[in-house]
Amino acid sequence: MTTVKSAPTMLATIAEPCCGITTPGGLTREQAETSAVLLKAVADPVRLRLLSIIRDSEGGEACVCDLTPAVGLAQPTVSHHLKVLAEAGLIEREKRGTWAWYRLVPGRLDDVRAIFG
Amino acid sequence: MTTVKSAPTMLATIAEPCCGITTPGGLTREQAETSAVLLKAVADPVRLRLLSIIRDSEGGEACVCDLTPAVGLAQPTVSHHLKVLAEAGLIEREKRGTWAWYRLVPGRLDDVRAIFG
DNA sequence: TCCATATATCGATGAACGTCAATATCTAGG
DNA sequence: CCTAGATATTGACGTTCATCGATATATGGA
DSSP, X not given: OOOOOOSXXXXXXXXXXXXXXXXXXXXXXXXXXXXXXXXXXXXXXXXXXXXXXXXXXXXXXXXXXXXXXXHTSOHHHHHHHHHHHHHTTSEEEXXXXXXXXXXXXXXXXXXXXXXXX | OOSOOOSOOOOOOOXXXXXXXXXXXXXXXXXXXXXXXXXXXXXXXXXXXXXXXXXHSGGGEEEHHHHHHHHTSOHHHHHXXXXXXXXXXXXXXXXXXXXXXXXXXXXXXXXXXXXXX
16 A cells, blocks of 8 residues: 555654564563563552551561561461562561561662652 | 460551551551552553653654554554553543544652652 | 471462454544 | 444453462471
């Protein structure tokens, strides 16, 4: 067809089916993927509350034995959520005696905020 | 049991099985749920790229016919993601002729940032 | 060494999600 | 009206996820 596409298509750059080619939005596939992984970690009501509780606890740390009754879920479930947050680099674990204490990794929440500039 | 719980439990407030009782973290269940809904909307690589492309487009708006090739997915899939973003209040739609133009809702991304503010 | 407690891991289950093909709906033009 | 093109909706399919019970691991105390 020789006809020009009438109105839209002001975006010169068009889809590349693969690779990390920069899209019109200045956000590569890899960047979007990386940001989404971090966002998925916080996009859960239980994990948001866990972060909130840990941050507001005395000394900035809380142990599983307190977090579990606080969110009202089974202990394995809480342990699972803490693992997700830890793997996202949002919290860190310190084992003292029988208890496991969790606290926020300083500055990591800033990375979440920075995604939206 | 009369024995005192040895080390932890410095948190006075404990789980309420229901209702919006304030948890030790100062974040109610409802607040966490509301924030999580908004975060889930952006916690996807495709939707992050759609937001990015729309924001960086001329006039701050883009139509589906440009967004679809830009992200390299089927048109119904793109339409689905745009609907998710729109229902989260992040973008708004304007139909001009046959085309549907999307642009960011001003200030709505600030709400996402404010969650960790 | 044995037991009780705290936490992590495993396996299963049901719900939510991303994706697409097919189809419906709407709009402009002939 | 009828056709062509753009977008939305529907239905299906496979994957990911949140949750729990059961179990494993580790630690401290008797």
